[in-house]
Amino acid sequence: MKVVGDRIYLKLIFFGTALAGKTTALEWLFYHAIPDEMKLVKELRQVKTSFGQTLLFDFAPIEISQNVVTRIFSATGQDYYKGTRTKVLADSDGIFIVIDSQKKALERNQEILQELWKCVEEMENLSEAEIVALYNKNDLEEIHSMEFLREYLGLEKYDGFSTCALTGDNLEDALIAMLRKLTAKLEAKGFVLE
Amino acid sequence: MWALRNRSPSDGGRKVSDQATKRSAGAIFFVASVQRLFYTRCSNALVRLHGNPGGSLRGELHMKSISETVRSILDSVPGLKAAVVIDSDGIPIALEGDIDMEPEDLGAMLASAFQCYQALGDGLGQFYCELVTAEFDGLNVAQQMMPRGSLVLVAEKTSPMGVIRMAAKNGRHVLSEAMETTAEARKRFMEEHKLRLPRTIAPDGKQKALSLLSFLEQKKKKG
Ligand SMILES: Nc1nc2c(ncn2[C@@H]2O[C@H](COP(=O)(O)OP(=O)(O)OP(=O)(O)O)[C@@H](O)[C@H]2O)c(=O)[nH]1
Ligand SMILES: [Mg+2]
Numbered sequence: 001m002k003v004v005g006d007r008i009y010l011k012l013i014f015f016g017t018a019l020a021g022k023t024t025a026l027e028w029l030f031y032h033a034i035p036d037e038m039k040l041v042k043e044l045r046q047v048k049t050s051f052g053q054t055l056l057f058d059f060a061p062i063e064i065s066q067n068v069v070t071r072i073f074s075a076t077g078q079d080y081y082k083g084t085r086t087k088v089l090a091d092s093d094g095i096f097i098v099i100d101s102q103k104k105a106l107e108r109n110q111e112i113l114q115e116l117w118k119c120v121e122e123m124e125n126l127s128e129a130e131i132v133a134l135y136n137k138n139d140l141e142e143i144h145s146m147e148f149l150r151e152y153l154g155l156e157k158y159d160g161f162s163t164c165a166l167t168g169d170n171l172e173d174a175l176i177a178m179l180r181k182l183t184a185k186l187e188a189k190g191f192v193l194e
Numbered sequence: 195m196w197a198l199r200n201r202s203p204s205d206g207g208r209k210v211s212d213q214a215t216k217r218s219a220g221a222i223f224f225v226a227s228v229q230r231l232f233y234t235r236c237s238n239a240l241v242r243l244h245g246n247p248g249g250s251l252r253g254e255l256h257m258k259s260i261s262e263t264v265r266s267i268l269d270s271v272p273g274l275k276a277a278v279v280i281d282s283d284g285i286p287i288a289l290e291g292d293i294d295m296e297p298e299d300l301g302a303m304l305a306s307a308f309q310c311y312q313a314l315g316d317g318l319g320q321f322y323c324e325l326v327t328a329e330f331d332g333l334n335v336a337q338q339m340m341p342r343g344s345l346v347l348v349a350e351k352t353s354p355m356g357v358i359r360m361a362a363k364n365g366r367h368v369l370s371e372a373m374e375t376t377a378e379a380r381k382r383f384m385e386e387h388k389l390r391l392p393r394t395i396a397p398d399g400k401q402k403a404l405s406l407l408s409f410l411e412q413k414k415k416k417g
Contacts, residue, residue, distance in 0.1 A: 002285055009285050038406055040296050045303070056306055061298035065405035069298060071284075087309045091283055172410055179407040 001093050001186075008191065010070045010182060011091055015116060016098030017108040018077035021136040023058050024165035025098060026074045030060050033172050038063045053078060057088050064179065068186070077112065086119055093185075094130045094178050099153065101135050101143040101162075106152070113153055130181040132174055133160040139167070260372045261288040264345075267368075271361040273353030275333070279369065280304055281343040293348060304346055308337055325362060327355055338362035341370055 002009045014022035023046075030044050040061040047056035054076040064070045075088045089095075097116070099109050120126045133155045135146040146162040149155070161174040260279055268277045268290045276291030284305030286297035293300065311323045328335040331351075336358045338345045345365045349358045 002281070002283070004281075004285050004287060011283070033410065034406065035409060038409075041299050045299055047306070056310070057302075059299070059302050061296065061302070062406065064407070068405075070406075071298060071302065073302075083313050084306070084310060087313065088306070172414065176407065176410050176414065179405075179410070183405075183407055 001189075006067060008068045008186070010064075010068060010093045012070055012072045012094040012096070012178065012182075013089060013092045014072075014074035014096045014098050015089060015112070016077055016134075016136075017100055017105060017112045018053065018079070020077055020098040020100035020105070020109075021134075021163075021165035022074040022077060022096075022098045023054055025096070025134060025136065025163065025171055026058050026060070026072060028165055028168040028171055029175055030072075032168055033175060034062055040069070049078075055081060056084055070182075082115075086115075086123075089116075089119055089126070090123055091125055092129050094132070094182055096174065096178065097131060097133045097155070097158070098165075099133060099135050099149055099155075101137050101146070101149060102140060103142050103144055106144065109149075109153060113155075130178060130185065131158045132178045132181075133158045134163045134165075134171075134174055135160060136163045136165050138162045138169065139164040260369060261290065263365075263368050263372065264288045265290045267345075267347070267361060267365045271347070271349070271353070271357065273350045274347055274358075274361070275350060276346075276348040277365070278304070278346040278348070279340075279343060280346065287343065291348070304337060304344065308339070308344055325359065327359065329355065334358055336362040338366045340366050345369060 014026055016022055027044060030039070040063060045059045047054070047058075049055045054074060056076060058074040059071065061069055061071050073088055073092075075085050077085075095116070097113070120129070133150070135149050137143060138146075144152070146160055150160055159174075159177045161170040161177070163170045163174065165171065264277045264279055268274050274291065276289065276293045278286065278290075278293075278297075278300065279288040280286055280301040282305065284298075284301035284303075286301045289297055308323065308326060311326050315321075315323045322339065324339050326337045328337075334349045334351060334353060334355050336347045336349075336355070338347075345362055347358050347362050347365070
């Protein structure tokens with residue numbers, strides 16, 4: 001969180017394995033849930049590879065209230081770009097962990113969570129970030145249940161939502177949960193948002 | 195400050211003046227003990243300081259001196275279109291001049307580009323990346339590292355890169371001190387004051403949805 005001039009800046013990030021649906025989730029929220037007048041850019045800013053996956057990040061600044069700008073990023077999940085992924089994660093106030101619920105992705109989910117916990121330990125301020133988990137691709141057949149994944153991946157203590165980023169199923173609820181946490185945190189710090 | 199030209203309304207961009215009005219509406223009210231009132235400009239918003247603002251007013255003055263310095267850099271180098279100071283995370287601190295991009299958007303791109311070069315330098319065994327230059331078909335851009343952020347100069351092609359580079363290096367010296375103290379000032383600013391957002395009343399007299407959270411909650415309630 002930073003205060004610059006008359007505005008508070010928050011940073012939200014979608015973090016998870018490659019192809020988990022981070023970009024799709026951010027796109028759905030940007031184009032379906034967030035009112036146009038709150039968007040500071042007309043289109044999502046995307047830095048992609050030639051084959052369409054995220055190279056560096058997708059990004060959109062959103063004015064979530066009159067004086068609060070939330071910069072929303074989705075990081076790259078590809079390990080090839082690991083070096084910059086952790087840089088994008090720095091100073092996040094909120095992290096959406098995007099889990100690919102497909103059975104075949106279980107190990108990759110575990111690996112990226114290990115990376116995340118390491119970053120939380122090592123990077124200043126990150127341990128204070130609010131976390132909400134999205135158990136994505138709930139529309140597919142070969143998937144683990146949210147209950148199984150929560151326990152197996154050690155995410156029981158975080159709010160979790162079973163989502164489909166393609167249709168937006170439960171994404172708004174997840175965003176509401178995150179915004180409530182961030183608002184409560186701002187208030188705890190003495191910022192009275194009306 | 196924030197004198198950026200925005201995308202034309204026809205392509206859906208909002209005019210800077212709209213934003214300015216909005217930001218002014220979001221003026222910050224500080225509550226403190228002494229009775230005198232101070233008025234100072236901060237971004238486009240009128241910041242009203244009740245009482246003795248102590249460290250905070252000093253903070254505002256530092257913010258102001260950054261934008262004044264940036265303005266003087268812009269005025270002193272021929273062919274410069276814009277001069278921008280962003281913090282290390284890409285949050286715009288000061289912008290002067292004319293670029294067709296949202297400040298936050300510009301900041302995010304610049305900070306990431308710089309981090310990439312920094313990471314490249316790490317790989318090459320370098321301590322830090324001092325300057326990045328980019329030559330586009332119509333613009334020359336130089337990004338100069340500073341304590342806690344960077345100074346970015348955007349110039350027309352008619353301005354030789356050497357001149358821009360020199361201007362960026364000189365600008366760094368002038369701005370360094372102000373940037374160091376801004377971080378401190380900002381921290382104090384957060385610790386000492388409460389931020390209160392004013393209620394906005396729509397023309398029909400109804401309360402406007404103030405936040406994304408209340409918008410989404412209301413939408414959910416309506417089902
Ligand atoms: N069936 C289904 N497909 C999904 C869902 N979410 C994303 N996808 C698909 O999964 C693929 C990858 O989605 P992305 O959003 O690009 O994944 P990402 O997490 O951003 O991946 P990286 O950028 O590589 O880290 C795309 O083909 C999406 O259409 C979902 O909920 N259900
Ligand atoms: Mg992506």
